[in-house]
Amino acid sequence: FWEFDKSDLENKFNNKKNIRWGIEYSEIKENYKKTKEFLNIKNDINENIDNLLSDAEWKKLQNEYNFKFASTFYTKGDNYEKFISIKKNQILNSSNIKLMLNTTLKHISLNSKKDKVNSINLIDSKNKNLEFVCKDLVIAAGCFENNKILIKLKTQNKLDVESLGKYITFHPSLNIGIISIEGKNFINKKNIDDLNKIFYLKSKTFDTNGEFNCGISITPQNKNIYVAKEVLNEIEFLKKLLRNRKYLNLIKCGLKFCTSINLIKYLIYKYKIYFTNIKKIDVSLVFEHIAEYENYIDLKNDGVSLKINNLLSDKNLNYLKDSIQDNQIKFKQIFNNFKVGDTNISKIKFETNNHHHGGTIIQTEFQKGVVDKNLKFQDISNLYISGSSTFPNSSIYNPTFTIIAMSLRLSNHILSKYVKPPQTKEN
Helix, strand or coil: CCCCCCCHCCCHHHHCCCCCCCCHHHHHHHHHHHHHHHHHHCCCCCCCCCCCHHHHHHHHHHHHHHEECCHHHHHHHHHHHHHHHHHHHHHCCCCCCCCCCCCEEEEEEEECCCEEEEEEEEECCCEEEEEEEEEEEEEEEHHHHHHHHHHHHHHHHCCCCCCCEEEEECCCCEEEEEEEECCCCCCCCCHHHHHHHHCCEEECCCCCCCCEEEEEEECCCCCCCCCCCCHHHHHHHHHHHCCCCCCHHHHHHHHHCCCCHHHHHHHHHHHHHHHHCCEEEEEEEEECCCCCCCEEEECCCCCEEECCCCCCCCCHHHHHHHHHHHHHHHHHHHCCCCECCCCCCCHCEEEECEEHHHHHHHHEECCCCCCCCEEEECCCCCCEEEEEHHHHCCCCCCHHHHHHHHHHHHHHHHHHHHHCCCCCCCC
C-alpha cells in the first residue's frame, strides 16, 4: 500500500498549486488514514531496517537516497483471507445491497436533455434483461473498461466530452543494472522481506521541479522454487479450518497431511525458500509516464477491441535519460560490483507493470478533464467515475491504495447528498 507523494498531486512548476489533481494533498492524506481504518491496517512497518550488505555500502545508500516505506499487511496470506471473508459477509448480510454476479452492462439510458442517467440495463447469467432506475450511478470497472463504457455512452448520445480517452499513462519501469554479491555474503529470507518493505529509493538530489517523478526498486534475484499446487491447497485448507475454529476437522485433516508425502514436499519447499543464497540484486528505475493529450484510448471499428497509444514524449525521454545516468553513477560509486545495464534510449523497452491510468481525468483550471474534483462526469448530474482512470498522472507508486482512498472520498460525497449531518447541541 503506497501513498502518493505531495509532488504527485501538487506540481511545483511555475508555483501553480494543484495543477494536477485540483485536490489538496492534505485531503488525500486524510483519506489515506480513513483507508487504513477501512482495511483495518495496523502499522506493520519496521523502519529500522537491518544492514543488508556491508555497513559502508548501506550507509552510502542512506546518504544518497530517501527510503519509501509501504505497508506489507496483506502480503501475508491470512490477513488477506480474513479481510475478504469479513467484507464479503458485510455485503451479503447488508439490508440495502443487492449483489449480482456474472452480469454484463448492456446500456445506460439518459434523459431527453442528456444531463441525467435514468436507468441502466444489465444482462444476467441466464441472458435475462434487467433494468434498474438510478439516483446515482458509479462506474468502477477498472481503467480501460471505464473508458470503454463511457466512449460508447458518448458515441450513442453524441456527448461533447473532448478529453474522454485522453492522457492515458502507464506505470513503467526499466532495469538499469545488477549488484553482484561476492564471497560468502548472501541475501537471506529476512533480508528479502526487509527489501520488500522499502522497495523504493528516492534520490535526494535529482529534481525536475515536480514535473517528473522517479525512484529505484532493489529486488533480489530469487531462484524459482516451486511446490505442487495441491500441497499449497492443503496448507491453505488447514489454515482455513484453524481460522474458523473447526478444531476436530483440523486434527483429522492435519494428521492425514502429516502422514503423507506432501508434508515432506512442503518442508523441502520451505527449506529452499529460507536457505537459498541470493547472489544478485536487480536495480530498476521506476519512472513517471508524463501525461500527454496524444496518449489515448479509443474503440476500434468493431466496437469491442481497444486502440491504445502510449508513447513516451521527447520531454519524458529526456527526463528519463538524465535520471538513468544520475542513478547509475550513484550505484557505481556505492557498489563496486554494480554492473551497468544496457539502457539505450533509442531501443528502450519498458515494463508497464499492468497499472494504467487516465482517460477520464479530473478537470482543473489548468487542464481540461472529464470529471470534476468530486469525480462527477461532465454535464451529467448523477454519473460518477471511480478508479485510476480519473488520475491525471501516474506517479511511480502502485495505485491501489489511492484508488481505495479516492473511492471512500467519493462514497462520502454521495452520502452527504442524502444524509444530513448530526445536529450538535449548539444547533
